[in-house]
Structures are given as C-alpha cells and as structure tokens.
Amino acid sequence: MAFSFGAKILLSYSESKSSKNLRQAYADFQHGLISFPLNIPGTAYWKCLQGRKKAVEIIKSILEERCATPRKRQEKDFLDLVIEEIKKNGSLMTEAMALDLLFVLVFAAFETTSITLTLAVKNVCEHPKVLEELIKEHEAILRNRKNIESGITWQEYKSMNFTHAVIHETVRLANIVPGIFRKVLKDVDIKGYTIPAGWIVMVCPPAVHMNPKQYDDPFTFNPWRWQGQVLHAGSQKFMGFGGGSRLCAGAEFSKMQMAIFLHHLVTKYRWRVIKGGDIIRIPAVIFPNGFHIQILEKNIQKDATTTESRETV
Numbered sequence: 121m122a123f124s125f126g127a128k129i130l131l132s133y134s135e136s137k138s139s140k141n142l143r144q145a146y147a148d149f150q151h152g153l154i155s156f157p158l159n160i161p162g163t164a165y166w167k168c169l170q171g172r173k174k175a176v177e178i179i180k181s182i183l184e185e186r187c188a189t190p191r192k193r194q195e196k197d198f199l200d201l202v203i204e205e206i207k208k209n210g211s212l213m214t215e216a217m218a219l220d221l222l223f224v225l226v227f228a229a230f231e232t233t234s235i236t237l238t239l240a241v242k243n244v245c246e247h248p249k250v251l252e253e254l255i256k257e258h259e260a261i262l263r264n265r266k267n268i269e270s271g272i273t274w275q276e277y278k279s280m281n282f283t284h285a286v287i288h289e290t291v292r293l294a295n296i297v298p299g300i301f302r303k304v305l306k307d308v309d310i311k312g313y314t315i316p317a318g319w320i321v322m323v324c325p326p327a328v329h330m331n332p333k334q335y336d337d338p339f340t341f342n343p344w345r346w347q348g349q350v351l352h353a354g355s356q357k358f359m360g361f362g363g364g365s366r367l368c369a370g371a372e373f374s375k376m377q378m379a380i381f382l383h384h385l386v387t388k389y390r391w392r393v394i395k396g397g398d399i400i401r402i403p404a405v406i407f408p409n410g411f412h413i414q415i416l417e418k419n420i421q422k423d424a425t426t427t428e429s430r431e432t433v
C-alpha cells in the first residue's frame with residue numbers, strides 16, 4: 121500500500137499497469153543496503169547494486185517517456201516538476217541528479233513508512249490496552265463529527281494525542297534508520313576527544329532510544345511515556361527521523377499517513393493475526409515471513425474463516 125501510494129504520487133507508476141517490477145528492484149536494493157562490500161554475483165552487496173541499477177533503469181524509462189509525452193497541467197505529478205526543473209534555463213539539476221533524487225525519494229517514501237506501520241499494528245495487537253485507548257480516541261472523533269462520511273479534518277488530526285504517542289513510540293523502538301551520517305567541518309572537542317575536520321561521524325539513534333538513562337524500561341512499548349509532551353520529530357532524546365538541518369523531509373507527512381491509516385483501521389475494522397511477525401535486522405528491520413493479519417469490516421459479524429473476510433499482508 122505504501123509503495124503503491126508513494127510511486128503513484130511521485131512518478132504515477134502503477135504496479136498493475138506496468139510490465140516492469142519496480143518494487144522487486146527496491147526489495148533487492150534494500151536487502152543488501154548495509155552489507156559487506158564484496159561485489160561478486162550472489163552476494164547481498166552485488167544484489168543491492170543490481171537492484172539499484174534496475175530501479176534507476178525503470179525510472180529513467182519513465183522519465184524519458186514523460187519527456188516525450190508531457191502531461192496536461194491538472195494531471196501533473198512530482199516527476200513533471202522535476203522535468204520542469206531540468207529544463208529551466210541555468211538550472212543546476214541534471215538528468216543524472218534527477219534520477220538519483222527520484223530513486224531515493226521513492227525508497228524513502230515507502231520503505232520506512234511501511235515497516236513502521238507494520239510495527240505499529242503488531243505493537244497494537246500485542247497490547248490490548250493500547251488498542252482500547254486508540255478505539256476510544258477515534259470513536260470520540262467520529263461521535264463529534266457532524267458528517268460521519270466526511271474526511272479527517274486538521275483539528276481532528278491534531279486532537280489524536282494518543283495516536284501520535286503510539287506512532288512516536290513505534291518510531292523510537294523501530295530504529296528504522298540505525299545510523300545517520302555527518303561530515304565534520306571543523307575540529308570538534310568533545311569529552312576529552314578531538315574529532316578532526318574531514319572525518320565522517322556515524323550517529324547511532326538506537327544508542328539513545330534504548331538507553332535506560334534516557335527512557336525508563338526502554339525496551340517496553342509504552343505510548344503513555346509521551347503523555348503531555350510536545351512531540352517534535354527530532355530532539356536530542358528522539359532521533360527516529362534524524363535531526364538538525366537534515367531532519368527527515370517526510371517526517372510530518374509519514375506521521376499523518378500513519379495516523380490516517382490507524383484511524384480507519386480501528387474505527388472500521390477488526391482483525392486477527394494469522395502468521396508471521398518475526399523481526400530481524402540486516403541491519404534494516406525486516407519481517408522475513410511478513411506479518412499477516414486477517415481484516416474484517418467491523419459491522420459484519422461473520423466468522424473469521426468465511427469467504428467474505430479479507431486477508432491482507
């Protein structure tokens with residue numbers, strides 16, 4: 121779902137309409153993202169490079185097709201904006217830069233959100249009290265809504281305090297990005313050490329997120345720990361979206377996407393876990409056997425095994 125949505129708004133790519141499997145190319149890329157750099161066929165690193173190559177080829181063909189047949193104004197997507205930027209007089213954007221940008225944005229837009237959302241659903245499944253509280257929050261929103269069919273308003277979104285805490289806590293524990301990088305521009309003295317200019321520093325958010333000095337019982341999923349706090353996307357204590365001037369550009373967007381998903385999930389559906397849910401780190405977080413849940417519409421009181429039920433992964 122997250123991939124289809126991201127690829128659609130960025131490139132108008134549709135899996136069902138395209139003969140090229142962009143998602144598989146990204147899966148190969150992601151599997152060897154941080155791996156031993158041995159570039160021979162069969163290794164994770166080789167697969168990663170092949171995945172990237174394939175994905176860039178597919179995006180390049182979409183870009184070329186679009187340049188040949190531009191779209192009408194009302195149908196424009198992010199790709200059209202990038203093409204406009206390349207064509208501008210004196211633009212710094214080249215086709216190679218555009219391909220890099222599109223490649224990384226599609227990746228950033230789906231992989232992180234889909235894993236975090238899967239973890240959020242898993243956490244909610246494993247903590248019935250959290251589910252209870254979520255249902256309470258979202259049913260109250262529906263009760264106060266004049267038109268039950270209308271979409272979520274900004275005020276409603278801002279009022280989802282517990283939901284925001286569930287998302288924040290999930291991002292803290294997920295540590296989707298295990299390391300972020302910074303280049304040292306001038307010598308930095310810190311705790312008796314000097315980090316020389318020119319070095320690359322790897323900041324490790326899990327070291328903060330799992331530190332008992334920062335968080336009571338840090339390995340426990342406890343959304344209530346954020347109660348009454350203003351939840352910034354980045355701080356010295358919370359780096360799930362990175363921090364500083366390179367803070368994740370999609371942090372607020374992805375939080376909103378996840379909150380909307382949870383709103384619909386807990387108000388319209390009930391579900392049960394079928395299989396999967398094991399997590400491994402490679403060091404990216406992956407679910408080797410997926411996390412399979414069976415979803416039923418809430419008002420349909422049918423046996424979970426009837427053919428009317430819907431299964432999703």
Ligand code: HEM
Binds near residue numbers: 232233361
């Ligand atoms: C749960 C979801 C997400 C998580 C946990 C996440 C995490 C991160 C992290 C840790 C960084 C590195 C920040 C740093 O170096 O300080 C980052 C950067 C970035 N993210 Fe996300 N991200 C998420 C969703 C998204 C989405 C949905 C998009 C795009 C729509 C996105 C776009 C970006 C971009 C463009 C950057 C680079 C920012 C820069 O270097 O200036 N992210 N993200």
